[in-house]
Amino acid sequence: MLLRRFYLALILVLCLPAITPSYAPAQDAAGLVKAELLAEPASIAPGEPFTVGIKLSMREHWHTYWRNPGDSGEPTQVTWKLPKGFVAGEFEWPAPSLIRVGPVASFGYEGDAILLARITPPRDVRSGTTVSLAADIAYIVCEKICIPGEASVSLSLPVSERSASAPTNAIFDAARSKLPQPSPWKATFSTEAKAITVSLRAQGDAIREAQFFPYDNTLIDNAAQQVLRTDGQTTQISIERSQIAKTIPQRINGVLVLQEDVGGTIASHAFAIEATPSAGSAAGEGGMTLLYAVVSALIAGVILNLMPCVFPVLSIKILHLTEHRAETPRRVRLHGMAYALGVLACFTVLAGVLHGLRAAGAEIGWGFQLQSPLMVASLAFILFALGLSLSGILTIGTSLTRVGGSRLLQQGGLSGSFSAGVLATVVATPCTAPFMGASIGFALTQPFVVGLAVFLALGLGLALPFLILAFVPGLQRLLPRPGRWMETLKQFLAFPLYATVAWLIWVLSFQVGATGLLAALAALVLIAFGAWAYHVSQGQSHVLGRAFQGVAVGSVIGAIALAIVIGQSNPTGPKAEVSSNAGSDAFSDQKLNALLASGEHVFVNMTAAWCITCLVNERTTLSTGAVREAFASKRITYLKGDWTNRNPEITRLLEKFGRSGVPLYVLYRANAEPVLLPQILTQSLVLQALEKI
Amino acid sequence: MNRRAFTTMFATSAAVLLVAVGPSHAEMKPGAPAPAFSAVNSEGKTVNLNDYRGKTIVLEWTNDGCPYVRKHYGSGNMQALQKKWTDQGIVWLSVISSPPGEQGFADGTRANSLTADRKATPTAVLLDPQQQVAKAYGATVTPHMYIIKPDGTLAYAGGIDDKPSTRTDDIKGAKNFVDEALVELKTGKPVSNPATRAYGCAVKYSS
Numbered sequence: 001m002l003l004r005r006f007y008l009a010l011i012l013v014l015c016l017p018a019i020t021p022s023y024a025p026a027q028d029a030a031g032l033v034k035a036e037l038l039a040e041p042a043s044i045a046p047g048e049p050f051t052v053g054i055k056l057s058m059r060e061h062w063h064t065y066w067r068n069p070g071d072s073g074e075p076t077q078v079t080w081k082l083p084k085g086f087v088a089g090e091f092e093w094p095a096p097s098l099i100r101v102g103p104v105a106s107f108g109y110e111g112d113a114i115l116l117a118r119i120t121p122p123r124d125v126r127s128g129t130t131v132s133l134a135a136d137i138a139y140i141v142c143e144k145i146c147i148p149g150e151a152s153v154s155l156s157l158p159v160s161e162r163s164a165s166a167p168t169n170a171i172f173d174a175a176r177s178k179l180p181q182p183s184p185w186k187a188t189f190s191t192e193a194k195a196i197t198v199s200l201r202a203q204g205d206a207i208r209e210a211q212f213f214p215y216d217n218t219l220i221d222n223a224a225q226q227v228l229r230t231d232g233q234t235t236q237i238s239i240e241r242s243q244i245a246k247t248i249p250q251r252i253n254g255v256l257v258l259q260e261d262v263g264g265t266i267a268s269h270a271f272a273i274e275a276t277p278s279a280g281s282a283a284g285e286g287g288m289t290l291l292y293a294v295v296s297a298l299i300a301g302v303i304l305n306l307m308p309c310v311f312p313v314l315s316i317k318i319l320h321l322t323e324h325r326a327e328t329p330r331r332v333r334l335h336g337m338a339y340a341l342g343v344l345a346c347f348t349v350l351a352g353v354l355h356g357l358r359a360a361g362a363e364i365g366w367g368f369q370l371q372s373p374l375m376v377a378s379l380a381f382i383l384f385a386l387g388l389s390l391s392g393i394l395t396i397g398t399s400l401t402r403v404g405g406s407r408l409l410q411q412g413g414l415s416g417s418f419s420a421g422v423l424a425t426v427v428a429t430p431c432t433a434p435f436m437g438a439s440i441g442f443a444l445t446q447p448f449v450v451g452l453a454v455f456l457a458l459g460l461g462l463a464l465p466f467l468i469l470a471f472v473p474g475l476q477r478l479l480p481r482p483g484r485w486m487e488t489l490k491q492f493l494a495f496p497l498y499a500t501v502a503w504l505i506w507v508l509s510f511q512v513g514a515t516g517l518l519a520a521l522a523a524l525v526l527i528a529f530g531a532w533a534y535h536v537s538q539g540q541s542h543v544l545g546r547a548f549q550g551v552a553v554g555s556v557i558g559a560i561a562l563a564i565v566i567g568q569s570n571p572t573g574p575k576a577e578v579s580s581n582a583g584s585d586a587f588s589d590q591k592l593n594a595l596l597a598s599g600e601h602v603f604v605n606m607t608a609a610w611c612i613t614c615l616v617n618e619r620t621t622l623s624t625g626a627v628r629e630a631f632a633s634k635r636i637t638y639l640k641g642d643w644t645n646r647n648p649e650i651t652r653l654l655e656k657f658g659r660s661g662v663p664l665y666v667l668y669r670a671n672a673e674p675v676l677l678p679q680i681l682t683q684s685l686v687l688q689a690l691e692k693i
Numbered sequence: 694m695n696r697r698a699f700t701t702m703f704a705t706s707a708a709v710l711l712v713a714v715g716p717s718h719a720e721m722k723p724g725a726p727a728p729a730f731s732a733v734n735s736e737g738k739t740v741n742l743n744d745y746r747g748k749t750i751v752l753e754w755t756n757d758g759c760p761y762v763r764k765h766y767g768s769g770n771m772q773a774l775q776k777k778w779t780d781q782g783i784v785w786l787s788v789i790s791s792p793p794g795e796q797g798f799a800d801g802t803r804a805n806s807l808t809a810d811r812k813a814t815p816t817a818v819l820l821d822p823q824q825q826v827a828k829a830y831g832a833t834v835t836p837h838m839y840i841i842k843p844d845g846t847l848a849y850a851g852g853i854d855d856k857p858s859t860r861t862d863d864i865k866g867a868k869n870f871v872d873e874a875l876v877e878l879k880t881g882k883p884v885s886n887p888a889t890r891a892y893g894c895a896v897k898y899s900s
């Protein structure tokens with residue numbers, strides 16, 4: 001009966017707008033939106049930044065707007081009125097909801113929304129006083145109809161020597177949990193005629209829904225259904241492009257809201273995304289034409305000659321040409337062609353390898369050569385050896401230094417010129433990545449033959465200066481006479497190579513960590529030692545010479561072994577971060593039982609690489625300083641089980657707690673029943689649970 | 694087939710299906726032919742788009758209760774634009790797409806009194822309570838503005854200006870895209886901003 005009356009009232013309320021004349025004066029917005037200004041700490045301290053929130057509470061069914069309002073409405077605007085010297089930072093907006101009214105889609109907030117901002121007081125604000133913070137808020141609140149509203153909010157805070165930071169403020173804790181998290185995955189986008197596809201390197205098997213909210217309000221068709229595609233490795237969202245977008249930007253920024261199925265319940269997560277053009281998508285509007293790609297590759301190839309890794313090689317080759325002026329013009333032309341052939345052959349191989357790997361399913365683009373620590377280390381070693389040979393430590397000899405390069409560059413035969421071309425290409429590879437992206441990105445998405453054309457254009461560009469020199473006798477005459485200066489120049493040219501080595505080692509340091517770095521530096525020492533030993537061996541008696549040669553060979557073998565060690569060390573990328581085990585032990589039944597038997601407190605976290613909820617909980621809660629400190633001070637052992645690949649022990653524990661999947665968080669207290677924590681954690685929730693110990 | 698592969702396949706096909714049945718968006722790119730329509734005007738006469746073939750036409754979606762519409766009528770901005778261009782022989786059609794009971798709904802009598810009260814000078818006010826014209830043009834907000842060239846192709850679609858707000862003060866200093874496009878069309882220049890972001894209150898679609 002009561003229920004029926006309620007429905008009657010509801011129908012009446014819903015129909016009221018239909019009954020009242022629609023030209024009635026606008027409703028009062030203040031009755032629809034309650035605005036408040038909240039501060040996280042109870043008091044503030046001079047110079048210490050603190051967080052405040054503008055809380056908007058909307059009446060049921062009404063909404064205000066996000067920073068990009070979508071099809072209708074406009075963002076809520078806040079104008080601060082702060083005491084002198086106080087500085088407010090940018091607002092952080094909670095993740096929006098998609099609000100559909102017919103075919104119109106808006107981005108905004110229903111219910112409550114808290115916008116957070118950091119405020120920094122000046123150093124000279126006096127403790128013992130009270131400061132007043134105020135703000136004017138202008139908003140549009142809409143249901144079916146829209147009403148503009150304004151509100152003035154204020155707050156008084158005492159100033160003390162040290163800020164009274166509440167241990168955790170539940171309201172702010174909750175507000176932070178609604179902010180988009182930094183994306184743990186690299187995001188890329190590609191553009192087609194009518195759609196933009198945003199791709200994340202996230203295993204999205206459990207994602208049921210995804211909605212991307214761009215900051216740019218002219219980028220997408222706001223109302224169009226976004227299409228989610230997932231496979232084992234990537235999560236893709238295809239979004240219809242807006243008809244009013246003029247150009248596609250270089251970066252797409254926005255918030256991605258994912259709904260993940262965690263064992264039957266749905267968890268919602270928001271990530272701040274900055275997507276860059278994918279290797280397969282030509283940057284900018286539309287597709288790149290073949291002609292454009294070829295021409296820009298050719299130009300880039302020519303520029304490559306000036307790169308610190310290539311320039312010395314080219315210079316030596318040219319010096320060599322001046323030494324052999326006696327050669328017939330025909331012979332010089334042949335040298336030029338052999339050099340170009342070497343370059344082109346090397347690029348053909350590179351193009352083939354890249355296409356082959358991509359065809360085999362590897363997600364690589366240009367610059368892949370710098371993603372492998374083995375490759376980076378090898379390049380560094382080769383360039384270092386080449387540098388040593390220019391410095392004069394590795395100049396003589398017959399067989400070994402052929403690898404080192406100097407001899408290669410001085411060889412009179414055409415094979416010498418061919419090898420110089422190959423070497424120029426090899427040493428050029430670390431320098432190509434930065435500015436070859438667009439053309440090579442295009443090349444990789446094309447059929448092999450088209451792609452090869454782009455690669456060959458790049459090679460031709462690289463070979464061009466030498467080719468021109470070889471074919472235009474007039475230019476050769478411009479070269480200075482050979483003399484002692486050549487040796488000095490040669491020695492000087494070693495330094496650009498050393499600089500490149502330094503850069504490569506720096507790149508390596510991001511990939512392999514301290515131990516790998518030590519191995520790389522040790523290998524450089526070994527190479528230098530080997531070079532010196534070889535150099536010494538030349539002037540020695542037969543036996544001693546052999547001994548030194550042996551030392552040299554041993555050093556080189558040592559360097560190769562170290563390179564292999566480096567190649568196998570774990571790259572520390574975002575992937576490694578995902579499964580970070582810092583501060584935790586790996587879970588096993590045996591370990592848990594042993595700990596419980598000895599009366600320890602244990603916190604168990606069951607996670608998986610493909611579980612986004614797990615990842616978010618770890619980032620926002622479990623790996624925060626406050627929670628780690630609480631674990632330490634309460635002497636709680638933190639066990640982490642990885643269910644990425646099914647594990648029967650973990651499955652059994654999940655079943656014990658009535659779960660069919662991760663995440664699972666259990667707090668085992670000594671001599672008490674275990675406490676099951678919810679699947680979505682907040683810092684205050686975990687800290688409260690830990691308090692009970 | 695393992696479970697994960699099945700779920701993925703299911704999700705994909707469901708998503709594809711959703712797109713297939715999702716709202717279809719009229720291709721409203723400037724340069725495309727303007728969708729034909731016929732609608733009853735506030736005088737009770739049926740108006741056909743083809744009646745105006747050979748003339749430049751402005752379509753203005755309106756809802757007198759919407760604060761964004763009020764901004765442009767309260768300040769006299771919309772009326773001034775109507776006067777300036779209808780005086781030069783341009784056809785100005787105000788379209789009311791609110792269904793009965795929703796904000797902005799008007800029958801012929803109310804539409805005429807609104808025009809009189811606001812001293813507006815549209816060529817005609819079209820009544821579109823079932824949103825047929827709105828759907829054909831993909832109108833999302835009030836005011837959503839369109840310009841159709843004499844040859845029947847769309848020259849402009851978007852907002853009235855570049856200051857998406859309800860504040861009357863913002864009109865001064867805003868770039869009026871409609872005025873800009875009409876000036877350019879008149880002088881035979883290409884329209885420099887043929888598509889812009891429309892801003893305002895959502896059109897009150899009944900479904």
